[in-house]
Amino acid sequence: MKNTALLLLFTATIFSVNAQKNSKNEGPKVFGIDTTKAFTIDSTIKTLYKTISGEKGEARNWGQFKFLFYKDAKLIPSGRNNERVYKARYLSADDYVKNSGKWLVQNGFIEKEIKREVQQFGNLAHVFSTYECYNSKTDEKPFMRGINSIQLMFDGSRWWILNIYWTNENKFNPIPRAYLPKS
Known part of the structure; x- marks a missing residue:
């Protein structure tokens, strides 16, 4: 009984110290994942952009990225093929990391949200998020723009x-x- 009480006291002390350390900018971390980053629609979307973005050679926190996705969630890039027909690919979060993760780090990839529209009904939300992509934060012009249609629960x-x-x-x-943002 005494050992159990000491273990609980030790665990509470460690948690308290970690919570104080993280209270400036982030919530408590579990295996490098800030579990507070999915409490709101806003924090979830901001964390999505933050986790895939980084300068050339900068590692991404793929654990945090995967934490955002529900089991069997899909990432669906679409675009025109050589015959100018629109096609879509279905990827899991793991597939996305496997297919794009190395490229993002080798080339640098900064994706910035420039406009957001949110529609919500109870526990269902749809976010239309317009983005611009850069290879570096110092780039003046984006090399790509588009729209993310994000469904959340x-x-x-x-x-x-x-x-x-x-x-x-x-x-x-x-x-x-x-x-687009109002000019």
Whole structure:
């Protein structure tokens, strides 16, 4: 009994110290994952962009990235093929990391949200998020822009990304003014 009480006291002390250390900018971390980053729609979307973004050679926190996604969630890039027909690919969070993770680190990839529209009904949310992509924070012009269509679910304690379906802007498919920041 005495050992159990000491163990509980030790655990509470460690948690308290870690909570104080993390209270400046982040919540408590479990295996490098900030579990507070999915409490709101806003924090979930901001964490999504933050986890895939980084300068050339900068490691990404793929554990934090995967933490955002519900079991069997899909990432769905779409675009025109050589025959100019729109196609979509279905990826899991693991597939995305395996297929894109190395490229993002080798080339640098900064994705910035420039406009967001949120529609919510109870535990269901849909976010239309317009983005710009850069190789570095110092780049003046984006090399790519597009829109992420993000579906989320609130399970009573946190938000989960169910799907991200996106397409990039091109000369045949420019981003409508309604989805760009007001100038």
